[in-house]
Amino acid sequence: DAGVTQSPTHLIKTRGQQVTLRCSPKSGHDTVSWYQQALGQGPQFIFQYYEEEERQRGNFPDRFSGHQYPNYSSELNVNALLLGDSALYLCASRRQGEEPQHFGDGTRLSIL
Amino acid sequence: QKEVEQNSGPLSVPEGAIASLNCTYSDRVSQSFFWYRQYSGKSPELIMSIYSNGDKEDGRFTAQLNKASQYVSLLIRDSQPSDSATYLCADPPNFGNEKLTFGTGTRLTIIP
Numbered sequence: 001d002a003g004v005t006q007s008p009t010h011l012i013k014t015r016g017q018q019v020t021l022r023c024s025p026k027s028g029h030d031t032v033s034w035y036q037q038a039l040g041q042g043p044q045f046i047f048q049y050y051e052e053e054e055r056q057r058g059n060f061p062d063r064f065s066g067h068q069y070p071n072y073s074s075e076l077n078v079n080a081l082l083l084g085d086s087a088l089y090l091c092a093s094r095r096q097g098e099e100p101q102h103f104g105d106g107t108r109l110s111i112l
Numbered sequence: 113q114k115e116v117e118q119n120s121g122p123l124s125v126p127e128g129a130i131a132s133l134n135c136t137y138s139d140r141v142s143q144s145f146f147w148y149r150q151y152s153g154k155s156p157e158l159i160m161s162i163y164s165n166g167d168k169e170d171g172r173f174t175a176q177l178n179k180a181s182q183y184v185s186l187l188i189r190d191s192q193p194s195d196s197a198t199y200l201c202a203d204p205p206n207f208g209n210e211k212l213t214f215g216t217g218t219r220l221t222i223i224p
Contacts (some may be wrong), residue, residue: 044157044214103157
């Protein structure tokens, strides 16, 4: 039973570019959340998707957007990348209304 | 806005000793707490969840929740080198709030 999978594992971009990160939830899960974890910090909630809609959003600018597909997989898009966007981006999935969330191993994004 | 404060460490403990990790939280209606362990470069892994006041023991791990003081702790007995990791406390989703609110994490090193 595959857990949460994320791709790519590492990514290097330059300022101003845009990036798309991908997540496949654990089998049986329908809800996907995205978190940003800066070095030495705890994960910060970006947003959550359920039934292909954004259900809740954290304190992140509109440069951060997402999408959920009918198969429950999800994408995180970040436009106009800034140096401060360098972080580990984590995807977590669960069945709606249930805990706990299961995390993927993340995508390490570096902005030069 | 929920907040979780965590003793940021780093914390070094001799092998075989007790490691003590602590968090305080701001949301008086929080009913439960999670503890995650995160090895370097890996995703957070849920190791303990506590849903009521008092203590919960699971092997070498004991979680304590004090709702009156808005305080939660994790004790690791007979610490092993494999316990070396960053430990994150998290206030889980509740009452329509869909996000996990994490502390900043405490980096624990067990000294052989």
